[in-house]
Amino acid sequence: MTYDVVIAGGGPAGLAAALTLGRSRKRVLLCDAGPRRNAAAVHLHNFVTRDGITPAEFRRIGRQQLEPYAHVETREARIEEVRGTRGSFDVRLSTGSIKARRILLCTGMVDESPEIEGLGSLWGKSIFICPYCHAWEVQNRRFAYLATSLEKIDFALLLRGWASDVIVLTQGRLNVPDDVRARLKAGGVQVDDRPIARLVPASDGLEMERIEFTDGSSIERDVLFLHPPQHQIEIVTSLGLALDAAGYVQLDPVTLETSVPGVYAAGDLLAPMQGALIAAASGTLTAGVLNHALTVELAIEGLLA
Ligand SMILES: Cc1cc2nc3c(=O)[nH]c(=O)nc-3n(C[C@H](O)[C@H](O)[C@H](O)COP(=O)(O)OP(=O)(O)OC[C@H]3O[C@@H](n4cnc5c(N)ncnc54)[C@H](O)[C@@H]3O)c2cc1C
Structure with a gap:
């Protein structure tokens, strides 16, 4: 079985992207390795409708709201390696290997x-x-x-x-x-x-x-x-994605793809202006643009139900 999209990272960006893709009837695997970047924070603030929630509760609700979308699967797993090309990626997880048409990186940043x-x-x-x-x-x-x-x-x-x-x-x-x-x-x-x-x-x-x-x-x-310096996780660097001078992932302004065709990115890893709501919005936007291109492709290939 080939997943339409594998999402790396179950923070605000990954959860929002999974929701958009689930509602678009795509077969999605959301992998999250933990730990969360904001794990040490007592409460999460400045997220309209969620001001003052704990980070753990935020993620619990995010996961719960994915449950009605039967084609969205979530796994506690680390994505260790991505090989292949647009439409046919081989993804090695800490729990096994899978295939995917698209990759969406929502892996956040590491604070130093x-x-x-x-x-x-x-x-x-x-x-x-x-x-x-x-x-x-x-x-x-x-x-x-x-x-x-x-x-x-x-x-x-x-x-x-x-x-x-x-x-x-x-x-x-x-x-x-x-x-x-x-x-x-x-x-x-x-x-x-x-x-x-x-x-x-x-x-x-x-x-x-x-x-x-x-x-x-x-x-x-x-x-x-x-303002601690930040760096990308290893998978972003090993994929050889183009980064800007400050080390953030660069996207094509129209397709929202990274410099590697078929690999998308959303959330903190894109820019130093960071926040949970900004990351969630980024996940929603990227997932929508990704879904549009993928659906057109699947329709033409006769692969839609
Ligand atoms: C201490 C602290 C407090 C904060 N408080 C607030 C706040 O109150 N309000 C606010 O708006 N923002 C806050 N932020 C910022 C906010 O947490 C981030 O902007 C937001 O979490 C970014 O979301 P994201 O989905 O891009 O990345 P993240 O939330 O960092 O999620 C990335 C996820 O990817 C996972 N991951 C990494 N590598 C892999 C891999 N190879 N395979 C699978 N999964 C992987 C990680 O384990 C992590 O769960 C805070 C940040 C910090 C550090």
């Missing part, structure tokens, strides 16, 4: 967290990437922004929309010109250049209490925002 002691246990609780997702819940607390480039340093001024006490941490690795410091200061943001030794949790272990520096001094902070 900076190696700072204490960061791992506070990730998703006091340490965040996206203020639209998490700043409301911690508004008016003591914020820090770990800046790694001058291009993004204005992000600290954006954070002033949620808190009056915001500092920028450069760890002494960014040469912040005087005029930029003056701009930040005018916006109520101080720059701190001390290198970080560790992030210290409060006694309950759930929230951050302070940031300790290598010189032994410290500053009380409740929240740290940062």
Whole structure:
């Protein structure tokens, strides 16, 4: 049996794509390997109708809403290798091998967290990437922004929309010109250049209490925002898909195919502007465009019921 589409990744993009393809009467296999990118987050926010849901509940509902579509199968499986060409792909899963006409990659991105002691246990609780997702819940607390480039340093001024006490941490690795410091200061943001030794949790272990520096001094902070570098999962690189200069998958603007014919992509792996609703919309759009081309092809070949 050949699947019409195999989807790699069961996050918002993959779930939305599976729904569109299921409703289009396509035979779909949705493979998800876990773990989820937002697994450490307590709640998912800024998704209309789902604001405040847990990430696990979001996925449970997504899977449940696929159940009426009998041609959509879901598997806890990792896609390990994709070979072949448009219309005839051989896909090796952690649970066996299958055939598919199209591949849709919804595998997200891998965050490269900076190696700072204490960061791992506070990730998703006091340490965040996206203020639209998490700043409301911690508004008016003591914020820090770990800046790694001058291009993004204005992000600290954006954070002033949620808190009056915001500092920028450069760890002494960014040469912040005087005029930029003056701009930040005018916006109520101080720059701190001390290198970080560790992030210290409060006694309950759930929230951050302070940031300790290598010189032994410290500053009380409740929240740290940062923009970690990201990379693609191995299958994206092994397929040799064309990436842009920042490492995101490039699509044909009309067909929404990647540079490998028959391989599509949706969600976080396309761009640095990321969010669950953006990923879901991307999955819906790509699945619709994919389905259109595939249905025309199957109709002409006499392969539709
Ligand atoms: C800590 C944190 C909190 C966040 N909070 C929010 C929030 O509140 N609101 C919001 O809108 N956004 C939030 N985001 C961003 C949001 O999680 C992402 O934008 C969204 O999950 C992207 O969806 P996706 O489907 O593209 O990828 P993902 O959700 O990352 O899903 C990709 C899936 O693919 C699977 N996978 C990877 N490789 C394979 C393979 N080879 N075979 C099979 N499966 C594979 C992974 O296991 C994963 O389940 C948060 C992100 C983080 C890191």
